[in-house]
Amino acid sequence: MQLEHPDDGEHQIDERATGRMSEALRRPRPFLFGEPGRSLYGMLHPAVGGQAGKPSVLLCNPFGQEAITAHRTFRVLADRMARAGHSALRFDYYGTGESGGEDTDVTLAGMCDDVETASRQLAEETGQAPICWIGLGLGAMLAWMVAARATRPPARLLLWDPVFDGPAYLETLRQQHAEACIKSLSLPSARVRPAGGVMEALGFALSPELQNDIAAMTPERLPPLPDQLDTIIVAPSATEAAGSATSRRGLSSHKFRPIELTHEMSWMNETIHDGTVVPAAALIRLAGLVGEVP
Amino acid sequence: MRERIVTFGPEGSLVGVLTMPEQSRANAPIVLMTNAGVLPRQGPHRLNVRLARALAEAGLASLRFDLSGRGDSRAAGAGGGELTQAVADFQLAMDSMQQTAGVERFLVFGICSGAVGAYHLLNTDGRVAGAFMVDGYAYASRWTTPVCRIKRAMAGSWSDRWHAVRRRLPGAVAVPSGNVTAKPPPRAPDSVFPNPDVTAFRASMQSLVNRGADVAMVITGSELDYYSYAGQFRDVFGRDAFYNKVRCDYCPDIDHTCITKHAQNRMIDLTRAWAVAHLTRSAAAQPES
Numbered sequence: 001m002q003l004e005h006p007d008d009g010e011h012q013i014d015e016r017a018t019g020r021m022s023e024a025l026r027r028p029r030p031f032l033f034g035e036p037g038r039s040l041y042g043m044l045h046p047a048v049g050g051q052a053g054k055p056s057v058l059l060c061n062p063f064g065q066e067a068i069t070a071h072r073t074f075r076v077l078a079d080r081m082a083r084a085g086h087s088a089l090r091f092d093y094y095g096t097g098e099s100g101g102e103d104t105d106v107t108l109a110g111m112c113d114d115v116e117t118a119s120r121q122l123a124e125e126t127g128q129a130p131i132c133w134i135g136l137g138l139g140a141m142l143a144w145m146v147a148a149r150a151t152r153p154p155a156r157l158l159l160w161d162p163v164f165d166g167p168a169y170l171e172t173l174r175q176q177h178a179e180a181c182i183k184s185l186s187l188p189s190a191r192v193r194p195a196g197g198v199m200e201a202l203g204f205a206l207s208p209e210l211q212n213d214i215a216a217m218t219p220e221r222l223p224p225l226p227d228q229l230d231t232i233i234v235a236p237s238a239t240e241a242a243g244s245a246t247s248r249r250g251l252s253s254h255k256f257r258p259i260e261l262t263h264e265m266s267w268m269n270e271t272i273h274d275g276t277v278v279p280a281a282a283l284i285r286l287a288g289l290v291g292e293v294p
Numbered sequence: 295m296r297e298r299i300v301t302f303g304p305e306g307s308l309v310g311v312l313t314m315p316e317q318s319r320a321n322a323p324i325v326l327m328t329n330a331g332v333l334p335r336q337g338p339h340r341l342n343v344r345l346a347r348a349l350a351e352a353g354l355a356s357l358r359f360d361l362s363g364r365g366d367s368r369a370a371g372a373g374g375g376e377l378t379q380a381v382a383d384f385q386l387a388m389d390s391m392q393q394t395a396g397v398e399r400f401l402v403f404g405i406c407s408g409a410v411g412a413y414h415l416l417n418t419d420g421r422v423a424g425a426f427m428v429d430g431y432a433y434a435s436r437w438t439t440p441v442c443r444i445k446r447a448m449a450g451s452w453s454d455r456w457h458a459v460r461r462r463l464p465g466a467v468a469v470p471s472g473n474v475t476a477k478p479p480p481r482a483p484d485s486v487f488p489n490p491d492v493t494a495f496r497a498s499m500q501s502l503v504n505r506g507a508d509v510a511m512v513i514t515g516s517e518l519d520y521y522s523y524a525g526q527f528r529d530v531f532g533r534d535a536f537y538n539k540v541r542c543d544y545c546p547d548i549d550h551t552c553i554t555k556h557a558q559n560r561m562i563d564l565t566r567a568w569a570v571a572h573l574t575r576s577a578a579a580q581p582e583s
Binding site for chain 1: 297299301305306309311332333334335336338339340343344365366368515516546549550551552553554555558
């Protein structure tokens with residue numbers, strides 16, 4: 001499979017002709033990036049307005065159905081960041097969303113590599129390394145793991161509704177999948193069991209390797225973070241999570257800033273039309289936290 | 295297979311991905327796909343991405359794109375109805391593909407609100423040669439509700455069945471029903487996009503068949519309250535002239551959003567087979583040069 005970068009369409013030529021190219025460049029722009037054979041889809045929201053030029057922000061998707069539910073949320077957050085002067089990049093890991101690959105290609109190590117690739121790409125696009133990484137759900141833990149090993153980590157890590165306990169997360173996925181099957185299929189007799197080896201979770205397959213990766217993701221095994229990294233945990237029980245994290249060996253000296261934040265979103269929500277589409281109040285709070293970065 | 299990001303429409307506000315086969319079939323239409331409800335263009339559980347790549351393997355190009363204001367596309371400036379805007383966005387997509395790829399015929403695949411949009415596009419624009427509509431408009435027969443009740447009763451445990459009987463006895467005490475037999479909430483599209491009057495639906499289907507459009511419908515197991523058995527379409531429209539020219543499959547093993555891999559694979563197989571069969575029929579209908 002080959003993914004190509006977009007060529008100039010006629011509408012873009014028209015824009016050049018009418019002198020509106022600079023305006024077009026400030027609009028959110030879809031593009032493909034990454035290594036050959038591991039093409040990633042990204043959406044760059046360039047900073048706009050008088051405050052443009054502030055450090056950029058990288059958004060790290062959650063996993064599976066949660067990424068679909070959070071798509072609108074991340075788009076609105078990226079737009080807010082851009083209007084506040086921070087260019088923002090949201091992207092799909094390999095094997096997810098609009099990127100190349102199948103969901104059975106997804107591994108934790110691969111997703112971590114994609115976070116690094118996206119951070120480099122954002123630096124290339126904006127001329128400066130992103131100052132803040134925002135990760136949601138499993139994406140928060142990917143951001144953590146990459147920040148722990150990065151030669152140039154961001155100044156701030158914003159962990160939103162993070163998944164600290166991999167085995168518990170897998171169990172929640174299993175339960176939610178079973179409930180969604182019963183609700184969606186109307187009749188239990190119509191259920192079809194998944195093939196062996198692969199776990200199905202709310203419409204997405206988890207390869208045995210990814211299951212093992214997530215099962216091994218426990219607070220005890222998380223790598224220590226650089227001391228200077230400003231790490232904010234944003235979750236309904238953030239204080240408890242921060243206390244739990246600092247009790248781990250190797251993390252006792254790290255300062256976590258807990259922000260208790262509840263919202264009306266259910267990221268694993270399977271129903272298309274039900275519920276809130278974007279947690280507006282939560283996004284205002286998150287945007288404010290990014291804005292604090294000097 | 296190659297994939298390319300395309301932007302089109304006013305100031306390039308609409309975003310999509312064009313998936314092209316290594317070797318296209320001659321005179322093949324492009325298959326259009328878009329959002330199901332508020333989901334981004336990748337579709338429920340990324341179904342549209344997988345379908346696009348499966349179609350490419352079969353030699354068919356496809357364009358999946360976000361309607362105005364959804365997914366990665368920016369909102370349209372002027373306010374119109376949701377369906378009017380959807381049809382206008384589809385037409386911009388077709389204009390773009392006509393100009394850049396020289397393709398003049400299109401097929402449309404849609405789920406839920408996407409199926410409703412496909413129906414209206416098919417009735418509006420002659421460039422659309424066919425539509426594959428999943429859980430779009432459906433009409434109940436007099437047997438729909440009785441069959442639904444029987445299926446629900448049969449699906450429950452003996453305890454559930456006994457309680458169901460008890461609830462109908464005179465002076466019955468309310469007994470909570472189990473999850474299995476609980477009636478699901480009404481399907482949202484019915485409230486958002488009510489069925490057209492059946493007479494109007496009949497007329498439009500006949501018109502579509504008369505112009506040679508390839509109309510296929512799939513009703514999933516999630517629609518049990520509205521479509522409960524394989525012969526329902528026949529019972530409602532069996533005497534209409536268009537009946538034998540329109541395909542309507544009842545698939546109780548597939549759910550509305552294709553939450554299982556089995557459902558996704560079945561949906562992809564059904565859609566790909568329909569699109570390839572359309573090509574075969576079109577080729578057979580072409581006069582020999």
